[in-house]
Amino acid sequence: MSAFVDAIARAREGLSDRALETPSATLSTRLATLRNEGLAAFDEQGLPNRRDERWKGTNTAKLADLPLDCVGPGVDFDEAVLDELFVADFEADLLFVDGRTVRSSADRDELPKGVLVLSLEEAAAEIPDLVAEKLGALVDLKTDALAALNAGLFEDVAVVSIASNTRPGRAIRILSLSTSAPEASRASFARLLVVAGSGSEAMVVLESATVGQAPGFASIVSEFHVAENAKLISAEIQSGSAERVQVSQIHAALERDARFASNVLCLSEGLVRSEVDATMNAPGGRVGMNGLFLGRGDSHHDHFTTAEHAAPHCESDEEYRGILADSSAGVFRGRVLVRPDAQKTDARQSNPNLLLSEGASIDTKPQLEIYADDVKASHGSTIGQLDEEALFFLRARGIDEATARLVLTRGFAQTFVDGLSDESTRALVADRLDEALTALETAPGEPSA
Amino acid sequence: MSDAPLVSIKNLHANAGDTPILKGIDLELRPGEVHAIMGPNGSGKSTLSNVLVGKPGYEVTQGEVSFQGEDLVDMDPEIRARAGVFLAFQYPVEIPGVANNYFLRTAVNAVREHRGEDELDAIDFLTLLKEKMKLVEMPEDMMSRAINEGFSGGEKKRNEILQMLLLEPSFCILDETDSGLDIDALRIVANGVNQMRSPDRTMLVITHYQRLLDYIVPDHVHVLSGGRIVKSGDKSLALELEEKGYGWIDGVEEEGVA
Numbered sequence: 128m129s130a131f132v133d134a135i136a137r138a139r140e141g142l143s144d145r146a147l148e149t150p151s152a153t154l155s156t157r158l159a160t161l162r163n164e165g166l167a168a169f170d171e172q173g174l175p176n177r178r179d180e181r182w183k184g185t186n187t188a189k190l191a192d193l194p195l196d197c198v199g200p201g202v203d204f205d206e207a208v209l210d211e212l213f214v215a216d217f218e219a220d221l222l223f224v225d226g227r228t229v230r231s232s233a234d235r236d237e238l239p240k241g242v243l244v245l246s247l248e249e250a251a252a253e254i255p256d257l258v259a260e261k262l263g264a265l266v267d268l269k270t271d272a273l274a275a276l277n278a279g280l281f282e283d284v285a286v287v288s289i290a291s292n293t294r295p296g297r298a299i300r301i302l303s304l305s306t307s308a309p310e311a312s313r314a315s316f317a318r319l320l321v322v323a324g325s326g327s328e329a330m331v332v333l334e335s336a337t338v339g340q341a342p343g344f345a346s347i348v349s350e351f352h353v354a355e356n357a358k359l360i361s362a363e364i365q366s367g368s369a370e371r372v373q374v375s376q377i378h379a380a381l382e383r384d385a386r387f388a389s390n391v392l393c394l395s396e397g398l399v400r401s402e403v404d405a406t407m408n409a410p411g412g413r414v415g416m417n418g419l420f421l422g423r424g425d426s427h428h429d430h431f432t433t434a435e436h437a438a439p440h441c442e443s444d445e446e447y448r449g450i451l452a453d454s455s456a457g458v459f460r461g462r463v464l465v466r467p468d469a470q471k472t473d474a475r476q477s478n479p480n481l482l483l484s485e486g487a488s489i490d491t492k493p494q495l496e497i498y499a500d501d502v503k504a505s506h507g508s509t510i511g512q513l514d515e516e517a518l519f520f521l522r523a524r525g526i527d528e529a530t531a532r533l534v535l536t537r538g539f540a541q542t543f544v545d546g547l548s549d550e551s552t553r554a555l556v557a558d559r560l561d562e563a564l565t566a567l568e569t570a571p572g573e574p575s576a
Numbered sequence: 577m578s579d580a581p582l583v584s585i586k587n588l589h590a591n592a593g594d595t596p597i598l599k600g601i602d603l604e605l606r607p608g609e610v611h612a613i614m615g616p617n618g619s620g621k622s623t624l625s626n627v628l629v630g631k632p633g634y635e636v637t638q639g640e641v642s643f644q645g646e647d648l649v650d651m652d653p654e655i656r657a658r659a660g661v662f663l664a665f666q667y668p669v670e671i672p673g674v675a676n677n678y679f680l681r682t683a684v685n686a687v688r689e690h691r692g693e694d695e696l697d698a699i700d701f702l703t704l705l706k707e708k709m710k711l712v713e714m715p716e717d718m719m720s721r722a723i724n725e726g727f728s729g730g731e732k733k734r735n736e737i738l739q740m741l742l743l744e745p746s747f748c749i750l751d752e753t754d755s756g757l758d759i760d761a762l763r764i765v766a767n768g769v770n771q772m773r774s775p776d777r778t779m780l781v782i783t784h785y786q787r788l789l790d791y792i793v794p795d796h797v798h799v800l801s802g803g804r805i806v807k808s809g810d811k812s813l814a815l816e817l818e819e820k821g822y823g824w825i826d827g828v829e830e831e832g833v834a
């Protein structure tokens with residue numbers, strides 16, 4: 128058995144039923160079902176491996192061999208980290224540490240009417256039926272081992288509920304930290320549930336970061352339910368240290384005329400598997416999937432997206448941009464699935480990549496599965512280096528070469544930043560991105576020594 | 577006009593890629609002077625300007641170029657730019673994702689730092705920028721757009737002049753900044769250039785058209801052909817070329833007449 132599976136087995140023995148006990152019988156039953164089915168489905172499937180088509184691009188042994196001591200919430204972390212991470216410009220900030228809500232700045236009286244940002248415990252008291260109905264509804268445990276494991280082991284949920292026709296003015300942010308230490312390397316399982324009522328409009332920012340320099344595993348499963356004519360935008364910022372394995376799985380379901388846009392900024396220095404899966408269940412749905420990943424050091428970013436057209440007259444538009452420095456590796460799989468009924472589908476996908484060093488690599492493949500006949504689908508990927516003409520132009524205006532390379536690299540990322548309509552989110556994303564770019568060890572594109 | 581040349585080019589031979597293009601150029605440019613270079617397509621005018629600003633891919637094989645008494649040939653392009661060498665490009669490059677104003681401020685501050693001046697903060701820079709933009713009649717919204725992206729031909733050329741106005745170089749090379757401009761745009765560009773004329777600056781103006789030289793009156797006109805300067809004269813030479821073409825000059829290769 129692998130180190131990972133060993134640790135999971137130990138953790139299961141210690142699982143308490145306390146997390147399942149809520150004032151609502153319906154919700155308690157739902158939580159118990161998720162846990163039991165999740166663990167059973169994980170036992171059935173085991174950890175993902177490379178024989179699985181969906182994991183072809185990633186060395187899954189890294190996951191199996193990850194040394195883990197414990198599972199679940201840790202205790203100690205330096206609160207100073209928070210000062211850096213908490214920023215004022217959001218409607219609410221909910222802090223998760225190792226999958227458990229720790230602190231919320233969501234002052235109930237200050238939140239707009241109809242907007243709830245809750246821990247599982249709070250949600251169990253206020254909206255148990257809604258949570259019981261929606262939690263886990265978008266995840267297929269039988270075919271997804273890591274989602275199954277998450278379902279089996281999560282202990283808390285960040286719940287965001289936006290009532291019909293409500294529009295909070297600012298974004299809601301969920302901050303998810305995963306801790307780990309050499310003496311107790313840790314796996315944690317976090318969970319986010321967002322329910323946007325019909326005609327509502329909201330923006331949710333999910334920021335994942337790691338604390339402590341030690342191997343560790345962090346899983347987060349997010350579900351976005353977007354009702355009729357609602358508009359939900361998510362922005363996910365992933366950062367993490369080199370020894371970490373981070374898995375983020377986003378599932379969205381859209382009803383009639385709903386819009387969902389996912390924006391993923393991936394800056395992790397370790398191994399990341401990032402999945403975004405959006406299903407348009409009724410006509411008029413529109414999905415945007417934007418991504419920007421910056422690989423550096425030995426990082427490995429595996430982006431797997433699925434735009435599922437299950438109804439006619441829906442539109443998906445996807446652009447993932449990759450910047451790969453040092454000896455980092457990127458994987459992009461863009462799956463577009465058009466069901467037989469989904470006539471008049473319009474699906475666009477592109478994946479431009481910028482390779483900044485000879486040791487960096489990108490493995491990119493679209494995956495079109497089209498079962499309807501009246502469909503417009505386009506896709507394209509490119510792999511390139513910095514434009515020499517542009518580089519010279521900047522130098523000819525007095526800008527030194529290293530700065531010029533940085534400016535051009537940042538320019539490549541700009542369309543992603545511009546795609547974020549919410550100002551605070553855009554500023555946050557730009558900050559995190561600039562920080563990461565200026566920290567690149569060798570100037571972008573400089574042949575490393 | 578002072579006597580020591582600002583730029584001195586001696587027996588300059590240069591390759592573009594592996595092809596010899598410049599085959600022995602001699603030029604002395606003194607402070608305060610405007611020199612025009614005319615010549616058929618492919619005669620090496622852009623090659624000369626690219627060599628002067630140190631574009632990769634161009635190699636000096638013989639001869640020398642000095643600027644303010646210093647050897648220019650081995651200087652990196654950014655060092656030349658900071659020292660005061662500026663080329664307004666014939667074909668300005670588009671750079672998606674990089675905002676014009678951000679780029680301009682970075683460039684201005686790089687040059688200021690070299691001159692030992694303080695960095696301009698965002699507000700001071702904006703004041704300066706607005707002042708210079710007026711001179712080239714550029715609308716303000718063009719500043720937040722990406723460098724040259726979606727700019728018309730005329731707007732790109734005006735953007736080049738704007739950069740020159742901001743960086744205040746002492747050696748200004750204009751490579752066909754007038755080509756393809758309508759009369760209004762030409763007037764704007766020429767005004768920008770005339771703003772820059774001063775007793776301690778030198779201009780090297782490459783053009784195919786006498787029209788520009790009505791606005792920017794040159795002290796000297798040179799004809800470049802086959803990588804050599806085959807004739808030099810005063811401003812009347814440009815008028816003569818406009819009238820008669822290049823055919824009458826000894827050493828002009830016939831096929832490339834503009």
Ligand SMILES: Nc1ncnc2c1ncn2[C@@H]1O[C@H](COP(=O)(O)OP(=O)(O)OP(=O)(O)O)[C@@H](O)[C@H]1O
Pocket residue numbers: 592593594595597615616617618619620621622623624633666
């Ligand atoms: N990088 C290069 N590699 C090889 N040949 C080149 C290169 N750049 C320019 N040349 C060649 O050098 C010659 C001179 O080109 P150049 O651009 O200097 O001409 P020009 O006088 O500026 O012409 P125009 O009036 O059309 O702008 C041309 O024959 C051109 O094809």
Ligand SMILES: [Mg+2]
Pocket residue numbers: 621622623666751752
């Ligand atoms: Mg030319």
